[in-house]
Amino acid sequence: MDDFIEHLNRAIKRGETIVFSSNCEIDYKGRAESHLPDGDRIILIKPDKTLLIHQPFGSAPVNYMKAESEHSFVRDGETLYMKSENPALKEYLSLKINKLHFYNTARLEDGKRIELSGTEREMSDYLYDNPSVVEEGFKPLSREEHTRYGFIDVFGHDKTGTLVVVECKRYRADLSAVTQLRRYVEKIKEAKGITACRGIIAAPEISANALSMLNDWGFSFRHVHPPNRLKRAQGQKKIGEY
Amino acid sequence: MDDFIEHLNRAIKRGETIVFSSNCEIDYKGRAESHLPDGDRIILIKPDKTLLIHQPFGSAPVNYMKAESEHSFVRDGETLYMKSENPALKEYLSLKINKLHFYNTARLEDGKRIELSGTEREMSDYLYDNPSVVEEGFKPLSREEHTRYGFIDVFGHDKTGTLVVVECKRYRADLSAVTQLRRYVEKIKEAKGITACRGIIAAPEISANALSMLNDWGFSFRHVHPPNRLKRAQGQKKIGEY
DNA sequence: GGGGAGAGATGCCGC
DNA sequence: GCGGCATTTCTCCCC
Numbered sequence: 150m151d152d153f154i155e156h157l158n159r160a161i162k163r164g165e166t167i168v169f170s171s172n173c174e175i176d177y178k179g180r181a182e183s184h185l186p187d188g189d190r191i192i193l194i195k196p197d198k199t200l201l202i203h204q205p206f207g208s209a210p211v212n213y214m215k216a217e218s219e220h221s222f223v224r225d226g227e228t229l230y231m232k233s234e235n236p237a238l239k240e241y242l243s244l245k246i247n248k249l250h251f252y253n254t255a256r257l258e259d260g261k262r263i264e265l266s267g268t269e270r271e272m273s274d275y276l277y278d279n280p281s282v283v284e285e286g287f288k289p290l291s292r293e294e295h296t297r298y299g300f301i302d303v304f305g306h307d308k309t310g311t312l313v314v315v316e317c318k319r320y321r322a323d324l325s326a327v328t329q330l331r332r333y334v335e336k337i338k339e340a341k342g343i344t345a346c347r348g349i350i351a352a353p354e355i356s357a358n359a360l361s362m363l364n365d366w367g368f369s370f371r372h373v374h375p376p377n378r379l380k381r382a383q384g385q386k387k388i389g390e391y
Numbered sequence: 392m393d394d395f396i397e398h399l400n401r402a403i404k405r406g407e408t409i410v411f412s413s414n415c416e417i418d419y420k421g422r423a424e425s426h427l428p429d430g431d432r433i434i435l436i437k438p439d440k441t442l443l444i445h446q447p448f449g450s451a452p453v454n455y456m457k458a459e460s461e462h463s464f465v466r467d468g469e470t471l472y473m474k475s476e477n478p479a480l481k482e483y484l485s486l487k488i489n490k491l492h493f494y495n496t497a498r499l500e501d502g503k504r505i506e507l508s509g510t511e512r513e514m515s516d517y518l519y520d521n522p523s524v525v526e527e528g529f530k531p532l533s534r535e536e537h538t539r540y541g542f543i544d545v546f547g548h549d550k551t552g553t554l555v556v557v558e559c560k561r562y563r564a565d566l567s568a569v570t571q572l573r574r575y576v577e578k579i580k581e582a583k584g585i586t587a588c589r590g591i592i593a594a595p596e597i598s599a600n601a602l603s604m605l606n607d608w609g610f611s612f613r614h615v616h617p618p619n620r621l622k623r624a625q626g627q628k629k630i631g632e633y
Numbered sequence: 634g635g636g637g638a639g640a641g642a643t644g645c646c647g648c
Numbered sequence: 649g650c651g652g653c654a655t656t657t658c659t660c661c662c663c
């Protein structure tokens with residue numbers, strides 16, 4: 150066991166990535182507090198000292214520690230533990246390893262960042278560049294306009310000169326999207342000292358309750374889909390072509 | 392390579408958990424669209440057919456597929472791919488494996504669920520059971536009261552009989568917490584046909600802008616910490632005791 | 634580092 | 649399934 154401990158602690162120090170699977174129990178204390186009784190899990194320690202613990206189901210880690218934490222394998226009698234702490238964040242985690250199923254360490258290198266398309270940001274760019282999609286005669290003035298009470302996706306005026314706030318959602322707009330829009334419209338009215346300012350939600354869908362709230366407050370809904378405009382290298386295979 | 396493909400495809404079918412590391416390129420198309428150039432990553436396939444792909448930094452997976460997806464290893468000439476699809480969600484992912492660093496498969500069993508303490512729910516329970524923490528003379532009427540415009544954490548009346556809506560936040564309350572509170576207060580006034588209803592944010596902290604907005608609307612802030620009341624088995628070691 | 638908001642958010646609970 | 653919302657949210661961007 151001591152050789153194993155020594156090997157893994159050295160791998161951590163070297164900045165290697167460590168994956169192992171074990172039957173374990175987990176205690177965590179920090180922003181919240183948790184206990185997880187024994188079961189089989191996958192544990193991942195990254196070079197940036199992020200720790201992730203996954204159960205064999207679900208997308209989200211059941212426990213984790215943020216980057217810049219400190220991890221070490223220690224023994225207490227015949228029992229093996231992995232202890233993690235992040236003193237700066239006052240977060241602590243203890244993993245009691247009942248049985249080790251497998252482990253691997255490797256020096257991994259990855260300097261690339263994901264290119265993502267179909268975001269809300271692209272949607273507001275699209276509306277800024279194609280204002281008639283919002284409505285005939287719409288003239289955009291700014292994107293991502295920052296106010297002290299939040300920032301506005303697209304801001305402009307309609308064909309009559311009335312100011313318009315557009316809030317984009319890439320999926321279904323909900324109640325909070327409507328209250329968010331309302332907050333911006335009120336703030337614009339206050340800041341400009343005017344009483345007329347329209348509000349528009351631009352999204353592919355809106356929930357029934359959100360639509361009803363939207364109508365109550367005199368705002369309107371515009372059916373818009375987020376664009377997909379990911380540029381791929383010439384000749385590269387597209388998904389589904391295999 | 393064919394033996395490897397056969398081995399992993401069988402492991403998937405058997406409901407084993409698969410972890411491997413490789414230099415790879417990733418394309419995804421579904422709710423959004425993404426491309427990630429070559430780099431070293433960790434890939435995890437769970438028995439519930441969740442797929443997670445991690446770069447050697449950060450907490451969140453760079454790409455993933457939800458549970459109930461279909462995964463298979465295939466070769467195209469001398470190149471190895473892992474393809475995933477979720478027809479129901481119209482999501483597709485392709486992983487081109489340039490070099491395999493290591494892999495493991497194992498049958499993992501875990502029926503336990505995490506016990507978590509320090510949540511907002513516990514905080515509203517605490518205020519419901521200890522109303523004087525909200526303010527002297529506060530009488531709670533309900534918790535998690537569901538309205539068509541959202542549900543209210545704690546609802547009651549003060550010592551003068553005026554209705555009170557309490558919105559809890561386990562960490563720092565922000566602008567959206569205040570607009571959320573406002574939505575409830577307005578809805579209560581409308582539903583009950585009254586003009587007097589107070590609003591209180593109960594949280595350990597509140598941002599300066601949120602506090603200013605809170606004051607603008609005549610609401611108030613109550614400094615409250617979320618309780619930590621995780622019950623541990625008698626005699627079990629607490630964290631930090633090692 | 635705080636503030637504000639999006640996310641391919643995920644997960645939970647209620648209807 | 650949708651709806652509404654918390655999350656040890658995480659991540660990004662801007663001040």
